[in-house]
Amino acid sequence: EVELVESGGGLVQPGGSLRLSCEGAGFIFRNYDMNWVRQAPGKGLEWVAAINTGSNYIYYADSVRGRFTISRDNSKKTLYLQMNSLRAEDTAIYYCAKEPGYINGWEPFDVWGQGTMVTVSS
Amino acid sequence: DIQMTQSPSSLSASVGDRVTITCRASQGITNSLAWYQQKPGRAPKFLLSAASRLERGVPSRFSGSGLGTDYTLTISSLQPEDFATYYCQQYYSEPPTFGQGTKVEIK
Numbered sequence: 001e002v003e004l005v006e007s008g009g010g011l012v013q014p015g016g017s018l019r020l021s022c023e024g025a026g027f028i029f030r031n032y033d034m035n036w037v038r039q040a041p042g043k044g045l046e047w048v049a050a051i052n053t054g055s056n057y058i059y060y061a062d063s064v065r066g067r068f069t070i071s072r073d074n075s076k077k078t079l080y081l082q083m084n085s086l087r088a089e090d091t092a093i094y095y096c097a098k099e100p101g102y103i104n105g106w107e108p109f110d111v112w113g114q115g116t117m118v119t120v121s122s
Numbered sequence: 123d124i125q126m127t128q129s130p131s132s133l134s135a136s137v138g139d140r141v142t143i144t145c146r147a148s149q150g151i152t153n154s155l156a157w158y159q160q161k162p163g164r165a166p167k168f169l170l171s172a173a174s175r176l177e178r179g180v181p182s183r184f185s186g187s188g189l190g191t192d193y194t195l196t197i198s199s200l201q202p203e204d205f206a207t208y209y210c211q212q213y214y215s216e217p218p219t220f221g222q223g224t225k226v227e228i229k
Binding site for chain 2: 035059061062106107110111113
C-alpha cells in the first residue's frame with residue numbers, strides 16, 4: 001500500500017524553527033516529485049513547496065519563500081520541510097503529498113499523508 | 123497566480139440528490155484541474171484529474187466536466203459517505219492553487 005507518514009510537528013514560539021519529515025512507503029520514492037500542502041485551522045488548502053525527483057527544481061509559495069526549505073533524501077525515502085522564522089500565520093496541519101508521475105510538469109496530488117500539526121504561539 | 127473560485131461555498135442536500143459544484147479559474151487552465159474530497163479530521167482524497175478522469179476506486183457517481191475556465195464536479199446520487207468538503211485545484215501553472223472549498227451537508 002502506498003503510504004506517506006509525516007512527523008515533526010509541535011508547538012513552537014514565534015521566530016522559532018521546526019523540521020518536518022515525511023517518509024514514503026509502498027512506492028519507489030525517488031521516482032516521484034513531492035510537495036507540502038498546509039491547512040490552517042478551519043480553513044482551506046494552501047500549497048507550500050514542491051521538489052522534483054533530483055532536487056534540482058524547487059518551488060515555494062510566496063508566503064514561505066526565504067523562511068522554509070524543502071529537501072529530500074531518496075536513500076531514506078524521506079521528504080523534509082525546514083521551517084525557520086515561524087509566524088502565528090504558519091499555524092496549520094502540514095501534509096506531504098505525492099504527484100502521480102504521469103507527465104513532466106505540474107501534476108495533481110494523488111497520495112497524501114495524514115498530516116502533522118504545527119502551532120506557532122507564545 | 124491563478125485564482126480558483128468555487129460555488130457554492132456550502133450546500134444542503136439529501137441522500138439520492140444530484141449535486142453539482144462549480145469551479146472557475148481566473149484564466150484558462152486547459153483541463154489541468156483536480157478535485158479532492160476531505161472529511162473532518164482526515165487528509166484530502168484525490169477524486170479526479172484532467173477535469174474528468176476518475177481515479178481508480180472512486181465511485182462512478184462522481185464525474186467531472188468543463189473546459190477553459192469553468193469546471194464542474196457532479197455527484198449523480200448523493201450517498202451518506204459523500205457528505206464532506208470538496209476542493210478544486212489547478213495544476214496548469216505554478217503556484218498550484220485551490221478553490222476555497224464547498225461543504226456538502228445533510229439536509
